Amino acid sequence: MGRKASVGYDELIESLTKVFRNVGYEAASLSLLEKATGLKKASLYHRFPQGKEQMAHEIIGVIKIWMENNILTILSSDAPPEERIELLTHCLNNLYSGGQDACIFNTFSFPQDRNSPFREEIKSMVFAFIKGLAGVIADAGYDQKESYARAERAVMLLQGSLVISRAIRSERPFRDILSRLDIELIG
Amino acid sequence: MGRKASVGYDELIESLTKVFRNVGYEAASLSLLEKATGLKKASLYHRFPQGKEQMAHEIIGVIKIWMENNILTILSSDAPPEERIELLTHCLNNLYSGGQDACIFNTFSFPQDRNSPFREEIKSMVFAFIKGLAGVIADAGYDQKESYARAERAVMLLQGSLVISRAIRSERPFRDILSRLDIELIG
DNA sequence: GTCTATAGTAAGATAGAC
């Protein structure tokens, strides 16, 4: 039997995610990751033998599963559209820490050569999110084309509000968008 | 008299900007900057004695001036609002290369410790842009509060569309937003 | 499983020839 880990997998991933999403793949140095996780470089390599690239892949995988189990599950439930959007709003507020944390859709989409591997995963997650939203909007009575357009627009507003919130260092833009998400989607 | 530069200041700044905005400050290594400019490290240090940090500051300064001379000048002209927005649209399409290039509002807002110096400059540029837009909207008859809200919202949509366009590798979302910018602002 | 110690590599930055 192996020795017990001082840091559980889940909290390890959470610490790594916080760094990666907020500074980007290249800037996420092992020293930053050491500080964030409380583990030394060698220990990180013990957990992730392929180093940074593996860490990035695993946090993306975990986020993907989280997204399926939370956001997408909420969106495809049989509750009324208004209720689903209400739940989604809380979910997103939690995911982005009220506008303080960046989104990997943004951070991991910058062209940093080698890591094009995870750009494909990001792309499919973006589409999954938009399609999930479009489903709710369609359930509220909009036609398919309009539903997709509204969904995509909402994602843009969310991403844009995160950009502006970070740029002006105020969570207010993000909160504003989140508080009007229902109107944006099915209003 | 000094020897003639093989690369003029303007095209040098342009090459540097292309790298910085699209990969971010940390990932903009001197080898990337060498390739982009065609100058060797030592030559770059001759032009920018304080290295990367100075390069970043100067490209931001140049963009700021460009923004004042183009975007802000257009927005504060005495042409009718519709006409100003039409000019702005072409300006933005050019600035972002039709959705292919990232915005420094986004790239330079990530928390990379030391370079907090330029976060203040970015912040003021974001506000200047929003206020410039709000002016046009107010001229079209909207009250101040609504004008500001619409302006901020338009900036979010632009930024968000750039994020999504990069994420799904299609300029379509950006083009869609740009083509509806007039409706978004004063429609 | 985590650590200290240490390679090995790429980064930022200078010195000096042309």
Next chain:
DNA sequence: GTCTATCTTACTATAGAC
């Protein structure tokens, strides 16, 4: 003004003790 060569530092990654 640009270059090659070099220095120093930081980073990624590994070896081996506990």
